[in-house]
Structures are given as structure tokens and as C-alpha cells.
Amino acid sequence: MPCVMVQIPKPQPARKPRKTRTPPKPRESAAPSPVPPSPVPTSADVARLAGVSRATVSYVLNNTSAVRISEPTRRRVRDAARDLGYVPHAAARSLRAGHTRIVLMPTPRVPAGPLYSTLFNDLQWALSGLDYTVVQYGSVSLRGDDAARAWAELRPVAVLAPPDLGTQGVEVLRRSGARAVITLGPQRVEGAHALLMDHxxxxxxxxxxxxxxxxxxxxxxxxxxxxxxxxxxxxxxxxxxxxxxxxxxxxxxxxxxxxxxxxxxxxxxxxxxxxxxxxxxxxxxxxxxxxxxxxxxxxxxxxxxxxxxxxxxxxxxxxxxxxxxxxLPSGPELAALVDRLVRDPGAAPESHEMLRARVVPREST
Known part of the structure; x- marks a missing residue:
């Protein structure tokens, strides 16, 4: 029989299984960096935008009447301040001036009625026009000299106080920087100016x-x-x-x-x-x-x-x-009085009759 040669293939070494590559994890997107806050506008920014000096900005925004500034310049400064969102720093201004521009009006403890509400609203508007900030303080639980100590913490330049304020309270307010302490009521308080309202x-x-x-x-x-x-x-x-x-x-x-x-x-x-x-x-x-x-x-x-x-x-x-x-006097009249007393803190205490009354006869009598 013919001999048949059969070639037996050599056994191949076992292949190592291929390592499957783990797909890379997607990179986490970095948190967006916080947008830095826009810088606080300063009076120098207002001066550059308006094309004036910083002193002119100060005169205009502080309503200084001692320096004559044309109305177009005043408008330009105010427009620049509004566009930039610039607001004068009250604390810094107080440090420069040596006092605040706060006029404190304690909230009445009794219903004031429409007559007095109208008067006080008009007074607040008039004081605002003179560059004062009117603060109404609700000290319902405090009276007299105790209330005065709470008011003094705000360092007001003037206080329109109820008649239960005492001499000690007047002194506390004076020492805290109040240039004018004014009482509203039927009688005077020693050391304070008086707006007398005798009902x-x-x-x-x-x-x-x-x-x-x-x-x-x-x-x-x-x-x-x-x-x-x-x-x-x-x-x-x-x-x-x-x-x-x-x-x-x-x-x-x-x-x-x-x-x-x-x-x-x-x-x-x-x-x-x-x-x-x-x-x-x-x-x-x-x-x-x-x-x-x-x-x-x-x-x-x-x-x-x-x-x-x-x-x-x-x-x-x-x-x-x-x-x-x-x-009663008008709001602008009272505001002018408050402003005068603030400007002259050494003036002797003044008394002003506030209330005049007259009958309007109609059919019911």
C-alpha cells in the first residue's frame, strides 16, 4: 500500500485574550468661574463721564448752594451718576461733614389723624429736597429718655421728638451729635426747641x-x-x-x-x-x-x-x-426751620406757635 504522509500542524500557543480598553470617562465640565462683580462706581467715574472735576460732582450731588454751578452742568453730573448707578456713600459723607443728614421722626404712638398725616408727609418731602434723609423710628415700647438713647444710636442730625422727652434725653441726643432737638407738644422741654401745639x-x-x-x-x-x-x-x-x-x-x-x-x-x-x-x-x-x-x-x-x-x-x-x-405751618416752612436750626447748632432754644384754630360755621350749629 502506498504510504501517505499526513502533516500534522504544530499546536499553536494559546493567545492571551485581548484586554478590552475601558472607554475613558468623560471629563466633567469645569464649573464656570464666578463672574467678578462689577466695581462699585465712584465719584471719579462720574467726574470722567460728565467731564467735570470730582469737586463739582460733590457740589452737585450734595446740593451745595455755596458754589454756583450752571444748570446744564448739574444735569450732566446727575445723568452720569444715574447711568453709572452711583450713589454717594452716606457714612463717608458723614465723616467728612462731621455729622449725618438724618432727621429722625419717632412714629406717633397715637392716631395722628388726616391733618397731621398730611403735614408730616409734606415735611418729609420738603426735607428730602434739602438733602436730608428722614427716618421714622417706631419705638412703641420705649418712652422719654429711654427712647432718646435708642434714637441716639442712629446719630441723627435733628430729632422731632414727642412731648414726653425729658431734659436728660435732650442732653443724650446733643452729645450723640444732634444739632437740633425739636419737641412737638403743648409745652417746652428745657434745652430743646419747641413747636407748640396747644389744643x-x-x-x-x-x-x-x-x-x-x-x-x-x-x-x-x-x-x-x-x-x-x-x-x-x-x-x-x-x-x-x-x-x-x-x-x-x-x-x-x-x-x-x-x-x-x-x-x-x-x-x-x-x-x-x-x-x-x-x-x-x-x-x-x-x-x-x-x-x-x-x-x-x-x-x-x-x-x-x-x-x-x-x-x-x-x-x-x-x-x-x-x-x-x-x-398748621406747611411742610416746606417747617423744613426750612429745621434746616436753619441744624445750620446754627449753638442758637438759644426757640419756641414757635404751631396751631391756630378758627370756626367754620355751617348748618349743624
Whole structure:
């Protein structure tokens, strides 16, 4: 048999398995670097943009009147400051001037009423126009000298204080840098300027008007709401001051600002035989007139009624409401006074009569 050669292949060495490459992890995107805040604009930036000196910027933005600067230049400086968002640094300005421009007005603890609210709003606007910053401070839990110490922390240049401020409080404010301490109330406080508001005059002119109209048994409304006794007490005293030698009698009439309270007061008015009522102010007068009308009491035939403050609503009633118009200085007048006292911190304490009162007679008396 033929021999057949069979070639047996050599065994090949086993191949090492190929390593599978792990795909690289995607790089985490780096956190975006924070955008640096834009630099705070300075007066130098304003000066460059407006094309003026830094001194001119200071004069314009501080409303300095001692240096004459043309109106176009003033507008250019103000426009540049607005475009850059530049605001003067109050603390730095205070350091340069030696005092702040803060006028502190403690928030009234009693309802001021529309007359005083209008006055204080006008005063704030006028002071702002003179480059003062008005700060209303609500120190409800603090009174007198304790409140003065809290106010002094703000380093105000002037303070319009309530009448319960004491001599020690005036001294604390003075030592903290207040150039003018001014009290509002019926009497002076030693060491402070005084804006005197004597509400006895309101009651006196109301009572005199009623006596002139032949009224001799006069009731005086005393609101029971907290705090209003600061005004009601002096007005009652003023009514009594008007009566010596007239033979008239005065009766106190407590009244809450509620329809039910007014309705309950009507029988007492009839029982006392009152021929007139001074109702504290127009709001209480309108409340009482409604109750008298509902009870069939003729106004003014049986009982005359007069209020105070001369509110528009009183003119819309039928009969129209007689009232006492209280005249106070305007906001700009008071702002000019505050500014003068700040500029002359060594001036002797001044007193200014704030309140004048006159009757506006209408149909209800």
C-alpha cells in the first residue's frame, strides 16, 4: 500500500485574550468661574463721564448752594451718576461733614389723624429736597429718655421728638451729635426747641361759637380709644376756659368710635337736656349725628353739633357740619426751620406757635 504522509500542524500557543480598553470617562465640565462683580462706581467715574472735576460732582450731588454751578452742568453730573448707578456713600459723607443728614421722626404712638398725616408727609418731602434723609423710628415700647438713647444710636442730625422727652434725653441726643432737638407738644422741654401745639384753643373757639349761638348746656365728646386723651383732655379744658361768666354748663360724654356706642349716648344727651355738643373732631361728630338723626333728634333745632379738622365729608352731610379748622405751618416752612436750626447748632432754644384754630360755621350749629 502506498504510504501517505499526513502533516500534522504544530499546536499553536494559546493567545492571551485581548484586554478590552475601558472607554475613558468623560471629563466633567469645569464649573464656570464666578463672574467678578462689577466695581462699585465712584465719584471719579462720574467726574470722567460728565467731564467735570470730582469737586463739582460733590457740589452737585450734595446740593451745595455755596458754589454756583450752571444748570446744564448739574444735569450732566446727575445723568452720569444715574447711568453709572452711583450713589454717594452716606457714612463717608458723614465723616467728612462731621455729622449725618438724618432727621429722625419717632412714629406717633397715637392716631395722628388726616391733618397731621398730611403735614408730616409734606415735611418729609420738603426735607428730602434739602438733602436730608428722614427716618421714622417706631419705638412703641420705649418712652422719654429711654427712647432718646435708642434714637441716639442712629446719630441723627435733628430729632422731632414727642412731648414726653425729658431734659436728660435732650442732653443724650446733643452729645450723640444732634444739632437740633425739636419737641412737638403743648409745652417746652428745657434745652430743646419747641413747636407748640396747644389744643385748648380748639375747644375754646368751638365753645365760644356755641355760646354765641345761644347754647348753654354743652356736651363734650371724649373718645375712649387709647391715646386720644392727649388731644381730648386739652380740648375739654379749652371748652371750660370759654365759659366763665356765661352761665353755661359743660358735660363730659365718653364715646367709642362705634355706631352702638353713639346710639347708647343719645338717651343721655336727651336726659341732660344738652342743646349742643362739641364732638372732639369731625369723625366723631358724623358718628354722633347719624345716631341723633336715627333717634329723631333735630339738628340744630334740638341739639347743635360741631366737630374739628374740617374734613371734606363734613361738607357733604345734611345738615352740613360746622367745624373748627386747624391751621398748621406747611411742610416746606417747617423744613426750612429745621434746616436753619441744624445750620446754627449753638442758637438759644426757640419756641414757635404751631396751631391756630378758627370756626367754620355751617348748618349743624
Amino acid at each position: 385748648r384753643e380748639v375747644g375754646r373757639v368751638a365753645a365760644a361759637h356755641l355760646v354765641e349761638r345761644g347754647r348753654h348746656r354743652i356736651g363734650v365728646v371724649l373718645p375712649t380709644e387709647p391715646g386720644l386723651d392727649h388731644f381730648a383732655g386739652p380740648r375739654l379744658e379749652g371748652v371750660r376756659l370759654a365759659f366763665p361768666g356765661t352761665g353755661a354748663a359743660v358735660f363730659e360724654l365718653p364715646l367709642a368710635y362705634e355706631e352702638e356706642s353713639a346710639a347708647q349716648l343719645v338717651p343721655r344727651i336727651r336726659e341732660l337736656g344738652l342743646d349742643a355738643v362739641f364732638a372732639y373732631n369731625d369723625e366723631y361728630a358724623m358718628l354722633l349725628m347719624r345716631a341723633l338723626h336715627d333717634a329723631g333728634v333735630g339738628i340744630p333745632g334740638e341739639t347743635a353739633v360741631i366737630g374739628a379738622d374740617d374734613l371734606m365729608l363734613g361738607r357733604l352731610l345734611r345738615p352740613r357740619l360746622s367745624t373748627v379748622r386747624i391751621e
